[in-house]
Amino acid sequence: MRTYLETLGCQMNKLDSELVVGMLRESEHTFVDDPKQAELVIYNTCSVREHAEDKVLSRLGWHDKRQADGAAAVVGVIGCMAQRMGGELTQRFASVDFVCGPGQIHRLPDLIDAALDGRKPVALDPARSEPRDAAAEAGVNRLDVSRRANALADEPALATLCDAQAYVRVARGCNQFCSYCIVPFVRGPERSRPPQAITEEVRKLLDAGITDVTLLGQTVNSYRHAEPNGPTTRFADLLAHLSCLPGLRRLRFVTSHPAGFTRDVLEAIRGLPNVCEYIHCPAQHGSDSQLQAMNRGYSRAEYDDFVAMAREVVPEVVLASDFIVGFPGEREADHQQSTELIRQAGFKNSFIFKYSPRPGTMAERTYADDIPDDVKKRRNAELLAVQNAASLAHHEGYVGREMEIIVTGPSARHDKQATPPTPQRMQLMGRSRGDHIVIVDGPERLIGQYVDVTVTGANDRSLFGDLRRQP
Numbered sequence: 001m002r003t004y005l006e007t008l009g010c011q012m013n014k015l016d017s018e019l020v021v022g023m024l025r026e027s028e029h030t031f032v033d034d035p036k037q038a039e040l041v042i043y044n045t046c047s048v049r050e051h052a053e054d055k056v057l058s059r060l061g062w063h064d065k066r067q068a069d070g071a072a073a074v075v076g077v078i079g080c081m082a083q084r085m086g087g088e089l090t091q092r093f094a095s096v097d098f099v100c101g102p103g104q105i106h107r108l109p110d111l112i113d114a115a116l117d118g119r120k121p122v123a124l125d126p127a128r129s130e131p132r133d134a135a136a137e138a139g140v141n142r143l144d145v146s147r148r149a150n151a152l153a154d155e156p157a158l159a160t161l162c163d164a165q166a167y168v169r170v171a172r173g174c175n176q177f178c179s180y181c182i183v184p185f186v187r188g189p190e191r192s193r194p195p196q197a198i199t200e201e202v203r204k205l206l207d208a209g210i211t212d213v214t215l216l217g218q219t220v221n222s223y224r225h226a227e228p229n230g231p232t233t234r235f236a237d238l239l240a241h242l243s244c245l246p247g248l249r250r251l252r253f254v255t256s257h258p259a260g261f262t263r264d265v266l267e268a269i270r271g272l273p274n275v276c277e278y279i280h281c282p283a284q285h286g287s288d289s290q291l292q293a294m295n296r297g298y299s300r301a302e303y304d305d306f307v308a309m310a311r312e313v314v315p316e317v318v319l320a321s322d323f324i325v326g327f328p329g330e331r332e333a334d335h336q337q338s339t340e341l342i343r344q345a346g347f348k349n350s351f352i353f354k355y356s357p358r359p360g361t362m363a364e365r366t367y368a369d370d371i372p373d374d375v376k377k378r379r380n381a382e383l384l385a386v387q388n389a390a391s392l393a394h395h396e397g398y399v400g401r402e403m404e405i406i407v408t409g410p411s412a413r414h415d416k417q418a419t420p421p422t423p424q425r426m427q428l429m430g431r432s433r434g435d436h437i438v439i440v441d442g443p444e445r446l447i448g449q450y451v452d453v454t455v456t457g458a459n460d461r462s463l464f465g466d467l468r469r470q471p
């Protein structure tokens with residue numbers, strides 16, 4: 001069956017899409033990159049940002065129109081948006097044939113069969129307060145790694161990873177309840193996977209040729225697994241277990257939460273050679289009153305302490321952050337404190353978002369969205385300008401240095417170069433241990449390989465380098 005899969009959202013969604021690709025390939029689905037050519041269309045959509053949801057709602061409107069014109073495909077929505085909207089999607093859009101929450105994707109082949117029979121199945125995860133089904137949890141955690149590694153290689157929707165890289169989920173759900181965020185409601189309470197299951201999964205990935213693993217959790221550093229009457233594994237312990245696996249060259253993790261970022265994790269980064277010195281740990285704001293309204297669970301001073309501790313324990317650490325502008329009640333003075341935090345912290349980059357209320361969140365229920373859009377836009381632009389200047393200064397600090405990168409693929413602009421690319425020489429993109437994007441010219445065969453480069457230039461997004469060593 002010709003299948004089009006579009007993934008909008010975070011790494012969690014991308015990982016779920018890997019599972020979907022692996023599962024559907026087994027039942028003879030082939031993947032196409034044009035929804036008009038597909039017999040089955042699946043949207044895997046994040047609910048955290050309004051923008052991602054709006055995109056999918058507009059695509060569903062397009063499918064409704066196509067269906068009315070007689071060109072029908074089976075259409076499904078999976079992921080957090082599916083969980084949040086549930087049956088509303090099938091009621092609002094005649095073209096939607098099935099809806100599947102993030103914890104139900106192991107049931108996808110059955111849901112597609114039911115949709116082909118003309119039923120409109122809606123499979124959602126239990127509410128936070130309801131008991132969780134152990135079989136369902138096990139089902140969605142189960143992976144056939146060889147299929148998954150195969151899926152990584154040539155699925156356009158997963159093109160951000162090369163076939164030496166993989167995501168591994170270590171925990172599902174979140175207990176933080178940031179007031180603007182829907183995740184705790186759609187992905188449920190935090191559940192850490194047993195360390196044995198994670199180790200086994202990483203081992204299989206290494207056997208399949210993966211060398212660079214990113215551990216995923218909504219608040220990954222709060223990973224904690226206690227055996228009944230047995231030992232407790234904390235996140236630093238998990239890093240130590242995994243780092244011993246032969247063939248693992250790089251181990252990193254996202255996303256961290258500042259509250260409870262403990263020194264032992266930093267010591268693991270410093271002491272374990274294959275654990276990368278990169279931490280994405282969103283601050284979200286620089287002002288105490290805004291952090292409190294966001295229910296982030298830490299103060300500005302505590303975030304500053306985290307940054308200072310990270311730099312003290314791991315002097316080479318590369319930090320990245322996220323910020324929200326225009327959250328309800330944000331005064332000009334609050335905004336200036338975010339600006340000041342970016343200037344002080346030396347983040348490699350920050351993702352900056354304009355606040356928009358997400359239905360079902362505490363902020364949406366509690367606060368008026370009282371910052372005018374033009375003010376949000378201005379503050380967004382100001383923060384971005386400050387971050388771009390900080391990113392440029394950060395990147396310029398690497399010029400003249402040598403670093404190892406993994407080559408992840410052709411650069412985004414490789415086909416726009418003055419000299420047309422050839423397999424012998426094209427513009428390639430790689431990642432450093434600190435997650436820097438590094439642009440380098442070289443042969444296509446280097447994709448998936450580790451090479452040494454000398455950094456010769458920088459802008460606010462990337463480093464530019466010359467190859468020194470290649471395999």
Ligand code: SF4
Nearest residue numbers: 174176177178181183
């Ligand atoms: S830590 Fe906060 S922002 Fe992150 S997933 Fe949990 S509730 Fe959402």
